[in-house]
Amino acid sequence: MSSGVTTPRGFRAAGVRAGIKASGDLDLALVASETVATAAAVFTLNKAQAAPVIVSREHLHRSGGRARAIVVNSGCANACTGSQGVQAARAMAAETARLVQCPVEQVLVASTGVIGVALPIDTICDGLPAAFRSLGADQGSAAARAIMTTDPFSKEASTEIAIGGQSVRIGGMAKGSGMIDPMMATMLAFVTTDAAMAPALVDRALREAVDDSFNAITVDGDSSTNDTVVLLANGVSRVEIDDRSYRTFVDGLRAVCRELALGIVRGGEGATKVVTVTVTGAATATDARRCAKAIANSLLVKTAIHGGDPNWGRLIAVAGRAGVGFELDRAVVTIGPIVLFKDGAPHDELAPAAAEYLKGKEIAVGVHLGAGASSSTVWTCDLSAEYVRINADYRT
Amino acid sequence: MSSGVTTPRGFRAAGVRAGIKASGDLDLALVASETVATAAAVFTLNKAQAAPVIVSREHLHRSGGRARAIVVNSGCANACTGSQGVQAARAMAAETARLVQCPVEQVLVASTGVIGVALPIDTICDGLPAAFRSLGADQGSAAARAIMTTDPFSKEASTEIAIGGQSVRIGGMAKGSGMIDPMMATMLAFVTTDAAMAPALVDRALREAVDDSFNAITVDGDSSTNDTVVLLANGVSRVEIDDRSYRTFVDGLRAVCRELALGIVRGGEGATKVVTVTVTGAATATDARRCAKAIANSLLVKTAIHGGDPNWGRLIAVAGRAGVGFELDRAVVTIGPIVLFKDGAPHDELAPAAAEYLKGKEIAVGVHLGAGASSSTVWTCDLSAEYVRINADYRT
Numbered sequence: 055m056s057s058g059v060t061t062p063r064g065f066r067a068a069g070v071r072a073g074i075k076a077s078g079d080l081d082l083a084l085v086a087s088e089t090v091a092t093a094a095a096v097f098t099l100n101k102a103q104a105a106p107v108i109v110s111r112e113h114l115h116r117s118g119g120r121a122r123a124i125v126v127n128s129g130c131a132n133a134c135t136g137s138q139g140v141q142a143a144r145a146m147a148a149e150t151a152r153l154v155q156c157p158v159e160q161v162l163v164a165s166t167g168v169i170g171v172a173l174p175i176d177t178i179c180d181g182l183p184a185a186f187r188s189l190g191a192d193q194g195s196a197a198a199r200a201i202m203t204t205d206p207f208s209k210e211a212s213t214e215i216a217i218g219g220q221s222v223r224i225g226g227m228a229k230g231s232g233m234i235d236p237m238m239a240t241m242l243a244f245v246t247t248d249a250a251m252a253p254a255l256v257d258r259a260l261r262e263a264v265d266d267s268f269n270a271i272t273v274d275g276d277s278s279t280n281d282t283v284v285l286l287a288n289g290v291s292r293v294e295i296d297d298r299s300y301r302t303f304v305d306g307l308r309a310v311c312r313e314l315a316l317g318i319v320r321g322g323e324g325a326t327k328v329v330t331v332t333v334t335g336a337a338t339a340t341d342a343r344r345c346a347k348a349i350a351n352s353l354l355v356k357t358a359i360h361g362g363d364p365n366w367g368r369l370i371a372v373a374g375r376a377g378v379g380f381e382l383d384r385a386v387v388t389i390g391p392i393v394l395f396k397d398g399a400p401h402d403e404l405a406p407a408a409a410e411y412l413k414g415k416e417i418a419v420g421v422h423l424g425a426g427a428s429s430s431t432v433w434t435c436d437l438s439a440e441y442v443r444i445n446a447d448y449r450t
Numbered sequence: 451m452s453s454g455v456t457t458p459r460g461f462r463a464a465g466v467r468a469g470i471k472a473s474g475d476l477d478l479a480l481v482a483s484e485t486v487a488t489a490a491a492v493f494t495l496n497k498a499q500a501a502p503v504i505v506s507r508e509h510l511h512r513s514g515g516r517a518r519a520i521v522v523n524s525g526c527a528n529a530c531t532g533s534q535g536v537q538a539a540r541a542m543a544a545e546t547a548r549l550v551q552c553p554v555e556q557v558l559v560a561s562t563g564v565i566g567v568a569l570p571i572d573t574i575c576d577g578l579p580a581a582f583r584s585l586g587a588d589q590g591s592a593a594a595r596a597i598m599t600t601d602p603f604s605k606e607a608s609t610e611i612a613i614g615g616q617s618v619r620i621g622g623m624a625k626g627s628g629m630i631d632p633m634m635a636t637m638l639a640f641v642t643t644d645a646a647m648a649p650a651l652v653d654r655a656l657r658e659a660v661d662d663s664f665n666a667i668t669v670d671g672d673s674s675t676n677d678t679v680v681l682l683a684n685g686v687s688r689v690e691i692d693d694r695s696y697r698t699f700v701d702g703l704r705a706v707c708r709e710l711a712l713g714i715v716r717g718g719e720g721a722t723k724v725v726t727v728t729v730t731g732a733a734t735a736t737d738a739r740r741c742a743k744a745i746a747n748s749l750l751v752k753t754a755i756h757g758g759d760p761n762w763g764r765l766i767a768v769a770g771r772a773g774v775g776f777e778l779d780r781a782v783v784t785i786g787p788i789v790l791f792k793d794g795a796p797h798d799e800l801a802p803a804a805a806e807y808l809k810g811k812e813i814a815v816g817v818h819l820g821a822g823a824s825s826s827t828v829w830t831c832d833l834s835a836e837y838v839r840i841n842a843d844y845r846t
Binding site: 098099100101102103131133134135136137138168169170171274275276277278279351352353354357358360361362363365366367368370371372373374375380382385395398399400402437438439441442443445446447 | 671747
């Protein structure tokens with residue numbers, strides 16, 4: 055079984071070179087369902103919304119939550135490009151609709167790359183027929199590669215769950231490496247399922263799954279203008295998701311979303327380690343998430359972990375300034391299984407053991423705030439000198 | 451005229467090697483007034499408050515806003531050190547009071563360095579008599595060097611203003627290079643004046659001056675456990691600051707604070723450029739400051755400036771996610787004098803001119819939010835690979 059958007063039955067995909075990227079890498083992806091799928095999407099909350107976000111939201115609204123195809127280009131974000139950019143996004147959807155033979159509002163569009171550069175719409179429209187001809191149930195991986203920008207590897211995930219003794223498949227692909235601190239969705243992710251679901255249920259399931267996957271990761275604290283997560287449910291499995299099976303489905307969906315989201319963190323710009331930040335003892339769930347995000351975005355925490363330095367004082371300092379309930383005397387700081395601060399006193403005799411633990415590639419840090427019973431987990435990566443090199447030279 | 455805390459008449463200072471720093475650098479500073487000065491201080495809002503912050507706040511309260519001396523060590527922050535840490539801070543103040551011959555509550559204490567390490571109080575008490583013997587009106591610069599940690603250079607500033615035809619002097623020193631995004635005050639700064647001022651007026655003047663100086667800078671978005679700014683007014687000039695002369699005095703005080711604050715940014719960890727971020731067209735002053743801080747703390751903005759990349763799209767992306775009123779169609783982005791985005795459209799033909807401008811060391815960027823008439827200016831530095839090296843290896 056292939057591992058991404060084409061895992062669920064009735065979906066085909068393609069990834070081709072249209073010539074948008076100067077590098078000549080794959081840069082145009084197409085995902086098509088053989089039937090009209092119910093669809094939901096979450097988009098960036100950034101107030102500077104890219105043209106494809108504007109057009110996709112409009113299409114979902116006009117189609118009543120139904121879609122046949124998704125078209126995605128990398129190499130250009132089509133953001134901050136004014137009315138010309140919106141026209142270009144519409145043209146990209148129209149040419150896809152012509153090829154797939156569906157109403158234009160059943161096409162969702164997405165773009166990723168540099169902000170503020172005009173979309174080379176002729177190049178894209180010239181490349182679309184080749185993408186359409188390449189559509190295949192075995193081309194999910196090509197599509198996943200075609201949506202990459204600074205990603206060091208492509209991200210795919212899938213699962214098969216049993217509902218009432220019948221098989222339902224869920225698969226997806228994602229991209230994203232920098233400008234990752236999603237405010238609602240992350241950079242770009244496309245998830246498919248062959249379950250049959252009413253539009254409202256697709257929407258509800260997607261929002262629930264995204265909250266503890268894409269919305270729980272951060273690479274650099276910046277949120278994109280193009281963040282989009284789409285879920286298409288084409289019903290080809292003939293298994294209808296209802297209230298009874300909803301929980302099973304969401305668990306499967308969350309597992310796929312989380313694997314994709316963790317892939318984004320693992321491939322974060324310059325990342326050498328994946329860091330799981332768990333905050334417990336918070337007064338509220340909001341406090342817990344806020345503090346976990348603050349820790350995950352702290353340059354001092356991220357560089358300490360990069361350098362293998364068990365500098366628990368930096369974790370305390372962030373918790374103290376995160377604007378959440380925090381009691382120093384009741385706080386506990388752990389690095390891996392090692393308790394480095396508890397009952398108001400350091401345990402620096404354990405620092406060598408913590409330094410040894412930090413040599414690993416999968417790091418867990420925990421802060422207990424001593425202010426309540428809520429908790430939250432957020433995933434991030436370390437911050438390396440390579441991050442600076444990537445982002446100081448992004449356009450040169 | 452010397453340039454720091456000893457510029458105002460009636461202040462002496464010292465900076466000595468007590469042996470706290472393994473490097474053998476200066477690590478103990480003393481500032482003393484020949485008369486009892488009125489005093490005010492602003493401290494970190496971090497909930498993990500260091501022992502010297504707790505003790506200094508208590509002393510200011512007990513003395514009714516009066517102080518004779520300030521004692522500061524570098525090499526150890528005495529933060530997250532529990533009740534032992536508070537005892538050590540008290541002992542440091544008591545030994546200073548014994549030498550200076552004043553009540554203990556007229557001594558303010560401060561510490562800076564690694565968090566969570568016990569203060570070597572015997573080393574400090576052993577070093578204090580030598581510091582006391584070294585006190586001199588020409589030793590301000592030694593004191594400024596003795597409070598440094600990762601600072602690449604010491605920070606001093608002073609000014610002389612005329613009030614009613616008479617001279618009033620204001621001088622100060624500061625330290626700080628990382629963990630700089632002050633929530634109320636910045637790492638450590640000590641400002642002296644020979645003006646005569648009532649305690650309430652010292653407090654009001656300090657808060658006003660700090661707001662547009664130390665509170666308007668950021669290096670890395672992290673706020674310290676030890677942030678402290680102190681102002682001592684010893685009245686030796688015999689010029690009393692009253693309601694009529696208050697504005698003149700605050701302008702002078704703000705100038706000194708701003709020079710010290712900019713010194714911190716210029717010496718920010720790994721910094722190669724000083725960046726002035728100005729946000730205009732904001733709905734409220736709070737929005738303006740919030741957006742300016744978000745831009746100043748964005749890794750993507752800081753690395754782009756480091757790399758000389760006029761990537762205005764990153765400025766738009768941050769403004770859009772900063773949680774403030776923002777109208778993309780009315781937004782304007784400038785790099786130096788060059789307008790790169792206006793009326794919803796990029797001016798990429800000007801990118802080469804902007805790239806040339808970014809080769810300088812003093813960079814200004816501006817974002818007009820198109821949402822109102824408020825504005826704010828914040829100072830920061832760029833983010834270099836050297837920042838990562840400094841912070842990945844801080845304790846090793």
